[in-house]
Amino acid sequence: MRSRTLGPGVTESLPSQVHHGYPKLAICVTVALLFTISCAGQTSTPAGNQASGGSPTSGGSPTRGGTITFMTFTNVSTFNPVMPPESTNNQVGQLVNRGLSQFDDQGSVVPVLAEKVPDPADGDVSADLLTVTWKIREGVKWSDGTPLTSDDIKFTWEVCGTPANGCAKAEGMADIASIDTPDARTAVLHYKQPFFNYKTQFRWGILPRHSPDVGAPADIAKWKYNQTDNPNLGPFSVASFTSGQGAKLVRNPNFYLASEGKPYLDGINIVMRDNQETMRQAIMNGEATISPWLTQPAPAAVQELVQKGFTVGSGSSPYNNRIQLNLFDPKDPTRTKPHPILGDVKVREAILRGINVDNVIYNWDIPGVYQAKQDPNRFSPYGPAFQACGIQPVPYDLATSQSLLDSAGWKLGSDGYRYKNGQKMTLRVGTYTGYGQEDNVVVIISELKKLGIEGIADPIDVTVFYSSFSEKSPVYTGDFDILYWDIPVGEYGDAQGDVTSFYESSMIPSASNALGHNMNGIQDTQVDAWITQAAASLDPKVRAGLDCQILERVDQQLWAERWDGYIPNFQMSSPKLKGWTDAEKYVVFGSDSENWYLEP
Amino acid sequence: MQRYILRRLAQLPVLVFLVATVTFFALHLIPGGPLAVYARGGTSPEALEAIRARLGLNDPLPIQFLHWLGPALTGDLGFSLYTQQPVMSEIEVRLGPTLILMTSTFLVVLVLAIAIGTISAVRQYSRLDIVLTTVSFAGAAMPVYWLGLLLILIDSAIRDPATGHPFLPTGGMTTPGTSLNVLDLGAHMIMPMIALGAGWVSWYARYVRAGMLDVIHKDFIRSARAKGLRERTVIFKHVGKNAALPLVTVMALDLPFLFAGALFTEIIFGWPGIGNFFYQSIQRRDYGMVMGIIMIIAVLVIIANLLADIAYAWLDPRVKYERGAS
Numbered sequence: 001m002r003s004r005t006l007g008p009g010v011t012e013s014l015p016s017q018v019h020h021g022y023p024k025l026a027i028c029v030t031v032a033l034l035f036t037i038s039c040a041g042q043t044s045t046p047a048g049n050q051a052s053g054g055s056p057t058s059g060g061s062p063t064r065g066g067t068i069t070f071m072t073f074t075n076v077s078t079f080n081p082v083m084p085p086e087s088t089n090n091q092v093g094q095l096v097n098r099g100l101s102q103f104d105d106q107g108s109v110v111p112v113l114a115e116k117v118p119d120p121a122d123g124d125v126s127a128d129l130l131t132v133t134w135k136i137r138e139g140v141k142w143s144d145g146t147p148l149t150s151d152d153i154k155f156t157w158e159v160c161g162t163p164a165n166g167c168a169k170a171e172g173m174a175d176i177a178s179i180d181t182p183d184a185r186t187a188v189l190h191y192k193q194p195f196f197n198y199k200t201q202f203r204w205g206i207l208p209r210h211s212p213d214v215g216a217p218a219d220i221a222k223w224k225y226n227q228t229d230n231p232n233l234g235p236f237s238v239a240s241f242t243s244g245q246g247a248k249l250v251r252n253p254n255f256y257l258a259s260e261g262k263p264y265l266d267g268i269n270i271v272m273r274d275n276q277e278t279m280r281q282a283i284m285n286g287e288a289t290i291s292p293w294l295t296q297p298a299p300a301a302v303q304e305l306v307q308k309g310f311t312v313g314s315g316s317s318p319y320n321n322r323i324q325l326n327l328f329d330p331k332d333p334t335r336t337k338p339h340p341i342l343g344d345v346k347v348r349e350a351i352l353r354g355i356n357v358d359n360v361i362y363n364w365d366i367p368g369v370y371q372a373k374q375d376p377n378r379f380s381p382y383g384p385a386f387q388a389c390g391i392q393p394v395p396y397d398l399a400t401s402q403s404l405l406d407s408a409g410w411k412l413g414s415d416g417y418r419y420k421n422g423q424k425m426t427l428r429v430g431t432y433t434g435y436g437q438e439d440n441v442v443v444i445i446s447e448l449k450k451l452g453i454e455g456i457a458d459p460i461d462v463t464v465f466y467s468s469f470s471e472k473s474p475v476y477t478g479d480f481d482i483l484y485w486d487i488p489v490g491e492y493g494d495a496q497g498d499v500t501s502f503y504e505s506s507m508i509p510s511a512s513n514a515l516g517h518n519m520n521g522i523q524d525t526q527v528d529a530w531i532t533q534a535a536a537s538l539d540p541k542v543r544a545g546l547d548c549q550i551l552e553r554v555d556q557q558l559w560a561e562r563w564d565g566y567i568p569n570f571q572m573s574s575p576k577l578k579g580w581t582d583a584e585k586y587v588v589f590g591s592d593s594e595n596w597y598l599e600p
Numbered sequence: 601m602q603r604y605i606l607r608r609l610a611q612l613p614v615l616v617f618l619v620a621t622v623t624f625f626a627l628h629l630i631p632g633g634p635l636a637v638y639a640r641g642g643t644s645p646e647a648l649e650a651i652r653a654r655l656g657l658n659d660p661l662p663i664q665f666l667h668w669l670g671p672a673l674t675g676d677l678g679f680s681l682y683t684q685q686p687v688m689s690e691i692e693v694r695l696g697p698t699l700i701l702m703t704s705t706f707l708v709v710l711v712l713a714i715a716i717g718t719i720s721a722v723r724q725y726s727r728l729d730i731v732l733t734t735v736s737f738a739g740a741a742m743p744v745y746w747l748g749l750l751l752i753l754i755d756s757a758i759r760d761p762a763t764g765h766p767f768l769p770t771g772g773m774t775t776p777g778t779s780l781n782v783l784d785l786g787a788h789m790i791m792p793m794i795a796l797g798a799g800w801v802s803w804y805a806r807y808v809r810a811g812m813l814d815v816i817h818k819d820f821i822r823s824a825r826a827k828g829l830r831e832r833t834v835i836f837k838h839v840g841k842n843a844a845l846p847l848v849t850v851m852a853l854d855l856p857f858l859f860a861g862a863l864f865t866e867i868i869f870g871w872p873g874i875g876n877f878f879y880q881s882i883q884r885r886d887y888g889m890v891m892g893i894i895m896i897i898a899v900l901v902i903i904a905n906l907l908a909d910i911a912y913a914w915l916d917p918r919v920k921y922e923r924g925a926s
Binding site: 163164168169221226227242271272277278281286465468470472473514515 | 651658752756765
């Protein structure tokens with residue numbers, strides 16, 4: 001200790017000099033830390049009896065019992081089957097709700113709570129499609145033991161038949177004029193005009209009229225039922241729910257398959273994590289059993305899971321990607337002037353032929369888990385109806401594309417980009433942020449460069465992208481050159497609604513037409529005529545045939561857009577959880593939760 | 601002092617109204633709208649337009665503001681479009697976890713920072729001072745999200761031999777399926793507190809150290825020692841009280857974070873607090889929720905700053921808030 005003299009007999013202590021031994025301590029601490037970090041990457045994991053990257057359904061006989069933890073990546077906000085605003089709520093909703101019918105994994109409609117799916121051939125549907133009769137399966141009860149009746153179907157229509165009430169899942173409800181209930185199990189729906197997707201109209205669920213937690217139809221957004229789902233029809237019931245934290249689901253003893261011992265699990269705890277890495281760690285640590293959606297995970301992270309015996313499933317989502325080319329000048333708010341570059345059909349054909357879709361969608365590939373080539377129907381946006389069309393994507397042909405651009409007057413400059421009348425060929429490629437689509441845009445830009453086109457990424461915030469014309473979404477206002485995005489194509493049975501919205505010339509979005517989804521401004525008399533013809537026909541095969549023709553014309557004659565394939569979903573689970581199906585193109589994840597079981 | 605407090609409280613409604621007005625109109629300047637999440641979920645265009653009309657989203661902005669302001673004056677902050685819950689109930693559910701985490705971290709940070717800063721100041725340039733200073737700087741240099749992920753990885757690497765599971769939970773506030781208990785809550789808080797507090801401790805410790813060093817060599821401290829007072833009394837009563845002033849200033853500036861939460865910590869550890877929820881509400885353009893959260897936080901911040909001013913006056917009798925006081 002040093003000191004200094006302040007005066008006679010008075011000294012003051014001063015701090016010691018710096019000791020030069022501390023760097024050794026710092027180095028030791030750093031080395032120890034690095035050693036621990038490297039060990040963290042080699043965690044031992046519970047080995048499963050099967051290490052697989054495919055569909056995780058097989059195993060021994062189902063055993064009853066146990067509770068799992070279901071981890072989501074966004075907040076669960078509602079259990080009301082007609083209200084979920086996004087995917088997480090759809091998936092969680094499938095744990096507690098069931099409808100009259102649903103899609104199977106091949107896209108066919110199968111009965112669930114209904115005795116059968118109405119069909120004109122059986123007399124359940126009138127020839128003019130204006131009357132549809134549903135019959136509820138015998139013995140179906142709500143979780144409180146009250147029988148499900150046709151009056152509940154009528155109540156669901158009373159709530160969701162008025163669009164202003166705000167039901168998110170209400171397709172065709174406004175087309176119903178009235179519902180008769182001649183007996184407790186029979187509901188006869190009278191439509192104002194044919195609704196072609198009647199078979200799946202009640203697939204999300206039914207609302208209970210007798211529930212103490214429901215209220216006036218106009219107040220559905222504020223019902224207590226949204227958080228209690230009491231009573232419900234699904235395999236599990238909500239025991240408790242805390243917004244932002246999670247929920248506890250318990251077996252529904254009155255589930256319609258209870259006589260078969262289903263559901264096998266005692267319960268499901270739902271928790272939320274915002275971060276994919278912590279979700280993955282939670283699965284690996286045994287804190288969570290299953291997680292239904294990893295948005296474009298890192299391949300190495302997924303492969304590590306597979307190597308350590310965890311189950312990773314991959315199936316198509318209902319979201320089909322497409323490249324859309326704007327036919328109008330983005331700077332023209334009246335949307336009458338053709339696009340200065342894309343207004344030329346040769347240029348559009350060159351772009352759509354010249355982007356190698358394999359390079360884009362193979363961006364999603366995870367070796368051993370998912371390969372885009374596995375789905376031969378990935379280019380058909382409307383499921384089985386379009387698969388029958390046999391529409392095949394235009395083959396990638398760089399030479400033809402370059403020749404088309406040359407003949408259109410766009411010549412290659414010394415910098416590798418094309419010019420015409422002094423104007424450089426530059427196009428913005430827009431997409432929405434936050435879900436990995438930006439990676440696909442990067443690939444597209446590199447593909448455009450091979451054509452001599454300068455692509456500029458134009459990421460748009462997702463809440464702006466999907467908003468509306470009045471909220472200045474560039475998608476709706478037409479302020480884009482090329483868009484690469486996906487849309488949930490839900491009209492798998494009949495595509496008429498989507499085809500009309502996407503391609504009819506009157507459906508170009510504007511201040512006076514907020515409903516239009518004809519984003520790229522297709523105005524073709526032949527397409528309009530076929531749309532009108534399809535709408536006038538009651539024969540689903542005639543309609544599907546016309547819709548196929550429309551799609552082929554838009555994609556391969558007008559060269560306005562191209563469908564690129566369904567975005568894959570990934571799910572991961574503990575190897576001990578069996579019985580779940582990962583396909584999600586038609587089947588919402590969770591809709592087979594009554595079959596899930598834990599291996600002893 | 602009493603008049604000062606009353607004057608500050610009288611300013612509160614004016615300040616809150618100004619905050620509400622600026623926030624409301626600034627929010628609506630951002631492109632996008634609250635129904636995008638419905639659009640991406642597949643809601644039909646007709647339903648979207650009907651919902652938009654029902655919610656008054658097509659009304660002129662001043663009308664929308666008045667529709668919000670009227671009920672807000674009676675304590676009804678409206679409804680969340682996304683969670684479909686009253687804004688107040690959503691805030692209540694989330695403010696609690698935020699206050700638990702932030703207040704606990706704050707208190708631990710305070711104790712550690714005072715201890716570290718005091719030791720560093722009293723034993724300036726000693727080996728211990730160097731170590732503490734180095735560790736402090738390291739803590740301040742580590743981003744919260746990086747440290748959080750690192751802690752999770754380390755936790756995953758070290759397993760309980762009895763169960764094969766890590767000793768600490770990866771995230772969340774409680775173990776799923778169990779009711780709230782102190783031990784379980786404490787286990788869930790350990791890693792978030794470390795991630796959140798590491799930088800905070802170093803920041804405060806430096807203020808304590810600097811404040812104490814500023815005072816410790818002053819003549820009146822020498823006089824105190826010369827009077828024969830015990831060293832502990834000299835340090836804590838005479839040095840500490842005078843050195844606390846800069847720390848109180850910094851603490852007052854940090855008080856808003858107690859209520860606003862810690863975004864990265866809540867994301868990494870899945871802590872159901874208000875910080876992450878506020879960020880998501882802005883992203884979703886959930887106007888009602890954003891307005892409600894900002895109003896609540898604005899009131900709490902104004903009150904917290906007033907309390908800080910009072911504490912300042914208590915610590916330093918020279919500080920007067922009356923008109924004409926120097």
